[in-house]
Amino acid sequence: PGASAPMYRGDRARWNPEQLLLASLAQCHMLSYLHQCADSGVVVTAYEDEPVGDLATRAGGGRFTEAVLRPRVEVAGEEMLEEARRLHAPASEACFIAASVAFPVRHEPTITVRPS
Template identity: 60%
Template sequence: MAAREHGYEVTVRWSGSADGGTTAYKSYSRDTDITVAGKPTMILGSADPTFLGDPERWNPEEMLVASLSQCHMLSYLALCALRGVVVTGYEDAARGTMSEERGSGHFTEVVLNPVVTVAEESMVETAATLHEKAHDACFIANSVNFPVRHAPEIHVAGH
């Protein structure tokens, strides 16, 4: 089967230029507005506060970790649905680690910590094993050059 290509268009607009532009490294705003045509929600972005960004806005590093978490979740939920595992709750407190040296940085790992609730005790074992398959299926995890680990917890509804 031939490979299929998918395109994704996102607009990132610098919204901090009103303060005089980049006249000095420490004085310009790192604020951005991130939009996708036809979608109502705009993400307000900035740099990490360590790099003089607004701590109340999303930074690229957080968005990368969120992308990995969401992609894993969507892959996992699809696999559960196909395997008859009824998921009634899913929450992930994902954590990414970046190393910075000589003016540049790179992620060293992301750890996903999904807490999954399933409908019945008989689904727990399958629910646990599907995380590895979800990892293998995740487009975003397959696109990064650092380890993406997962440490899931599986609970049964009502217990």
């Protein structure tokens, strides 16, 4: 089960709805991105993301004003770097969740090559 955010006396050990929304955005982008990479011959050897969101609060509620995904992607070879960077845009366009939210979702990827 989930909980409210700690600032609303929620349990820090449980995911709150805001974290779940950010996780959904990040996972949707990751799955779309990995699909794009597989179709394009880009071999992804590692992928991590730590999404963050900006919230505007007001009495009685609030809203997200932006989400930022910061995927850290590792690819198998240097020849894949440019295509790996380029594929974040079509992956974003393919993400149903990002297309459904009423705030911008930015991407700040870091792409590296797997050490040999």
